[in-house]
Amino acid sequence: EPEVTQTPSHQVTQMGQEVILRCVPISNHLYFYWYRQILGQKVEFLVSFYNNEISEKSEIFDDQFSVERPDGSNFTLKIRSTKLEDSAMYFCASSPQARELSYEQYFGPGTRLTVT
């Protein structure tokens, strides 16, 4: 069964450094998302992406964040200058094209980001 994959599974970085989190959505999906979960808290929406542009973003998704689909398979989240409070689990998700199927989002296993 096709699945969303994410790399790395765990990333440790120093405050102020740039990080890029990578996701490979399911191949025939066209809608992509990033969510964040700070330890012990709920999952929060960051951004959605369709047709090579951002569809919607939350207040969390400020100028430090950017997303990109650099090729036909990868979907990346970049944090330009990490802060301690960026430490969290980051989940990528994707949805299929067909309207009647588009309500389900398939999640990847997550990348645990630790900022020291």
Next chain:
Amino acid sequence: AQTVTQSQPEMSVQEAETVTLSCTYDTSESDYYLFWYKQPPSRQMILVIRQEAYKQQNATENRFSVNFQKAAKSFSLKISDSQLGDAAMYFCAYRSRYGNSGNTPLVFGKGTRLSVIA
């Protein structure tokens, strides 16, 4: 903006027994989707069950079923014949049906941690 509330931070159930997890939500929309996601210690988000708001019939997936009360904006999850593998964090989530062809984000509750006692 929509909100999702899970009032039970923790629940426990004996193996083979039944447990119900509560979820309420607030929305002014009439058409939307509701979901329960399971997050085991691996922290992978796994879809357990979904409900379309326009369907009156409660969704069922094997041992998992929901009690969807649209007027009350309530969406509880019932787990029957609980198994040790059911132990996890359970998140209730809402998704608007409106937007760019299904591109609307999920809004999650804070979760309920379920323990299963052998």
